[in-house]
Amino acid sequence: MKRIRWGILSTGRIAHQFAQDLLHVENAELVCVAARSGDAANEFAKQYSIPRAHCGYDALFADPAVDAVYVATPHTLHLAHSTAALEAGKAVLCEKPLTTCAADAEALIAVAKRTNGYLMEGMWTYFLPAVQVAQRWVAEGRIGRIRHVKADFGYPLLPFDAKRREYDSTLAGGCLLEMGIYPIAFAWLFLKQDPASIQVVARHAPNGVEDDVSMLFDYADCTATPCTATLGTSFRAKLRNWAYIIGDEGYIAIPDFWRARECMLYRLDERIDHFDDGRRTLGFEYEARAVGADLMQGKRESEIVPWEASLRFQDHIERIRARF
Template identity: 55%
Template sequence: MKHQKIRWGILGPGAIAQQFAHDFQFVTKGELVAVASRSKERGEAFAKEYGIPKVYNSYEALYADPEVDAIYVATPHNFHLEQSSAALKAGKAVLCEKPITINPAELEELLVVAKDTNQYLMEGMWTYFLPAIQKAQQWVDEGRIGTVHHIISDFGYPVPFDANGRMFNPDLAGGALLDMGIYTLAMNWLFLKKDPDQFHVRMSPAQTGVDEEVTMHFEYADCSSVLTTSFRCKLPNYTHIIGEKGYISIPDFWRAKECSLYEVEERVDHFVDDRGGFGFNFETEQVCEDLLAGRKESAIMPHYYSRKLQEWMAMVAKKF
C-alpha cells in the first residue's frame, strides 16, 4: 500500500458494524473513510455517529471509490459471497464478517476470486485476535495444563422468534449454528487443530425449520469436545480447555476480556486486558499491518482455518 494508513469502508451499517466502527478510535494504522447503505437515512445517521466523511447509497459506489483500500463486509451471511467477490474484483482488500460464506462451495468460489485478483481476504473471526484468547493459547503451548483432554464451549442467548428476521429466516441463512455456533467450533479448532474421529449432533428446530439449538459432541482418540449453541436460552457462554494438569476458563469467550488458569481448584494465573472498546480493533489493526506489509492472507486467521470451519458446519448440518 502507498499510504501510511489503510483507508476503510464499511458495507452494511448493522449492529456488528457499529461495534467495528466504534473501535476505530483505537486503531493506529487505519482510518474509516466511507460507509455504504441501501438506506440513505440509515447510512447518513451511521456516518454522523462515527464521524465518517463519505456516505454511499449503493454498494457499487463504495467498490468504485479509489480512496478506499479495504472493505469490511458486515451484511447477512447469504450476501457475503456476492459482495466480497465484487469488492475483491474492484481491487479492494476484504475483511468479511463471519461466517465468511454459508457453505464450503461458496468459500472455494470466493477463494478463487481472491487468488485471481491477487487481493487480501480474511474472515472476521475477531475472537482469535483478542489478547485473552492469545494468552490462553500461550498457556496451552507452554504446557501449563498438560495434554488437552476436553474442550467445553457454549454460546447462547434467548432470541425472540421472528420468522422474517435474519436469525430465523432460512432464506437469510438463519440458524444458531452459522450465527453463534461457529464461535464454539472456532475454539475447538484453535485449541485442537484436528478433525474428530466421530461426532454426534442434537438439533432442535425453530418453527421455520432452522436450527434453534445445537449440541455437538466431537470424539477423538485422546480427547473430546462438547459444543453447544442456542437461540432458546442464555448459556453460561464459557470456553474451558481442560488438560491433565489443570484447566483454562474463559468467560464470554467470543468477546473475551480475561482468562484464568487453574490447577485442580486453585487459580494460579489470571489475565485481564485493558482495552477501551469492544475488541474489534485488534483484528482491524492486524489486517492493516498485513496490508501495509503486502501480505495477501492472515497468519492468525488463514484461509485454511475458514475452510475447516465451513467443513465442520456443513458436516454438522448434515446431521440435522
C-alpha cells in the first residue's frame, strides 16, 4: 500500500499527540520533523524514530521526501507556514484554527486553489467515530427534528499569565480560538446554517483577551424548525465539555465531545442506544488517515472539513467578537 510521507512542523504538545497517533495510520509514514531549535527537532525525531530532523522550517518545505505537512505552530503562524508549504508543493493539514481571521482564511484558500494544493483544517473532532455515529443517528431521524444543540469546552488556565501562549495577545490568545472553535464547529456540523442572530456574554483577562464566553445562536429557520445552539468556552473554569443534539423525539449526548470516544441516544430518560469506539489512541489517526485517502484519490479538498466549513468557523467567531 502506498504511504503518504508526513513532515511535522513544530515540536509542541499537539505535535507530540499527532506523532503518537500517526504511528497507527497504515497509509502514513512519519519521515521528517522541523523546529526552530535543532536540539528540539533532534530530540523529537529520536523519540518517534523519525529519520530526518531539520533546524528551521524552510528545510522541511524544501525536503523532497515529504508529501504532506502537519502545521502545528501557534495560530498566528498558520497562514505563513501553510502558504509556504503549499507553495513548495506539499499537502497541508493545518491545526485548528486554520487562521486567526476570515480574511486570512480566504487568502490561504486562494493559495490552495492557485497552487492546486491540498489544504484542510485539522478539525479532528469531525472524524471521530462517535461523532460520525451521532450524525448517522440524526440522519436516520432517531431524534426527530433538531431543536437545540448544546456544547461547551473549557479548562482553567490559571493563574493568568500574559506571557503564556493561550493568553498572549500577540499570538492571537483568548479562549475563542483556542477552545471555543470546537463548540462553534460542532454547531455547524449538525446545523449547517449561519445563525440569524448571536447573543454573547464575554469576560476578559487583565490584558484584554477573552477568557470566558457564553454564546446563544438563534437559527430562525433551521430545517423548517427554529432552533438554537447554546455554546460556551472558558479559561476560568472546567466546563462540562459535553455536547447534546436535542430533537423533538429524543436526544444524543456526547461526553468530552471534542475528543469523543462514545455517544448515547436517549428517548426521554431512557438510554436506547450506545456507541463506544474502544480506541486506545488519542484519536488524531482518523483525520490523518482521511487526509492520506484524499491524497491517494487525487482530491484537493476534504469532504468532511471542506474550505467552506473553515470559512464559516471564522465568520462566526468574528460575529461573536463584534458583540464583546
